[in-house]
Amino acid sequence: MFKKKNLVGKLWLKYTNRPAYKDYKWDLINYSQFQFTNFLTGADKINDIGKIKAAADAKGELNLTHSGNAGDIIYALPTIKRISEITGVPINLYFKLGRPMDLPNYSSHPLGNVMLNQKMADMLFPLVRSQAYISKCDIYHDQIIDIDLDYFRSGLVPMNKGNIARWCSYITGVSPDLWKRWLLIEPDKNFSDSIVIARSGRYQNKYIDYSFLNEYDNLKFIGVESEYNDIKRFLPLIEWIEVENFLQMAQIIAGCKFFIGNQSFPYSVAEAMKVPRILEGAYDVINVVPEGEGGYDFFFQGHFEWLVNNLNSQKK
Numbered sequence: 001m002f003k004k005k006n007l008v009g010k011l012w013l014k015y016t017n018r019p020a021y022k023d024y025k026w027d028l029i030n031y032s033q034f035q036f037t038n039f040l041t042g043a044d045k046i047n048d049i050g051k052i053k054a055a056a057d058a059k060g061e062l063n064l065t066h067s068g069n070a071g072d073i074i075y076a077l078p079t080i081k082r083i084s085e086i087t088g089v090p091i092n093l094y095f096k097l098g099r100p101m102d103l104p105n106y107s108s109h110p111l112g113n114v115m116l117n118q119k120m121a122d123m124l125f126p127l128v129r130s131q132a133y134i135s136k137c138d139i140y141h142d143q144i145i146d147i148d149l150d151y152f153r154s155g156l157v158p159m160n161k162g163n164i165a166r167w168c169s170y171i172t173g174v175s176p177d178l179w180k181r182w183l184l185i186e187p188d189k190n191f192s193d194s195i196v197i198a199r200s201g202r203y204q205n206k207y208i209d210y211s212f213l214n215e216y217d218n219l220k221f222i223g224v225e226s227e228y229n230d231i232k233r234f235l236p237l238i239e240w241i242e243v244e245n246f247l248q249m250a251q252i253i254a255g256c257k258f259f260i261g262n263q264s265f266p267y268s269v270a271e272a273m274k275v276p277r278i279l280e281g282a283y284d285v286i287n288v289v290p291e292g293e294g295g296y297d298f299f300f301q302g303h304f305e306w307l308v309n310n311l312n313s314q315k316k
Contacts, residue, residue, distance in 0.1 A: 048173035056087035067099035068116030078176035090135030126247035179292035183272035187255030198266035203282040
């Protein structure tokens with residue numbers, strides 16, 4: 001299990017082995033307070049499928065933990081799904097609440113300075129629990145954990161580039177099928193003629209104008225009220241759909257004509273279901289990548305308008 005180092009040991013590690021020092025700091029913050037299995041700690045935190053399968057065979061189940069953000073959890077699911085397929089054992093996912101937000105501009109995030117709270121977990125539970133490869137999804141208390149999916153935050157995985165959906169792949173040694181659906185949801189057909197939009201305050205492309213969408217009918221918005229008020233300045237007739245939980249949100253997205261969003265939680269749901277979807281690319285951090293059928297992204301206005309016109313003209 002984890003052991004604290006004295007000052008000399010910490011300084012020696014810091015200046016002689018920077019990756020190991022990052023690893024130690026991660027252990028200090030995370031593993032001294034909670035119960036984890038030995039194969040997760042020390043040099044074995046970077047797993048491979050052989051270790052994971054051995055643990056699954058020994059226990060007959062696997063316990064995983066994740067502390068959010070909500071979108072990160074959705075992007076962790078394809079790796080979890082693949083682990084379930086390979087091991088064939090029940091997978092239990094536990095949410096760790098209250099982890100501080102790592103981002104400097106968290107003031108524009110709906111949860112403020114934490115990544116996951118009880119209210120957000122309650123919104124996520126119906127969606128995550130609806131998936132056949134998740135046996136149990138609950139709050140982390142003192143369960144023995146086999147795989148800490150938060151380990152991608154240790155500083156060893158670059159998080160400002162690439163694809164969020166691969167972060168948990170790197171720390172588990174499991175390659176998910178990102179071009180395939182990993183959320184199977186019954187669509188709400190009441191939205192089959194609707195264009196559903198979500199646009200968070202963060203990761204906006206400042207060169208993009210949404211006003212041209214006033215030419216289209218049945219615009220629906222999903223997101224928090226402040227985001228709705230922001231987009232309503234450009235789209236005064238757009239309707240705000242308030243959802244009770246994220247399963248309902250997923251059903252709306254699954255049933256819509258097509259979806260438009262930036263790098264926010266609703267887009268992660270659209271990506272997971274492979275619905276026709278358009279991603280607004282942001283210049284500051286590019287770490288969301290459409291993969292598989294129906295996925296498009298853009299940086300420039302003309303491209304955006306062409307994509308909308310093209311998807312709108314297609315029959316569903």
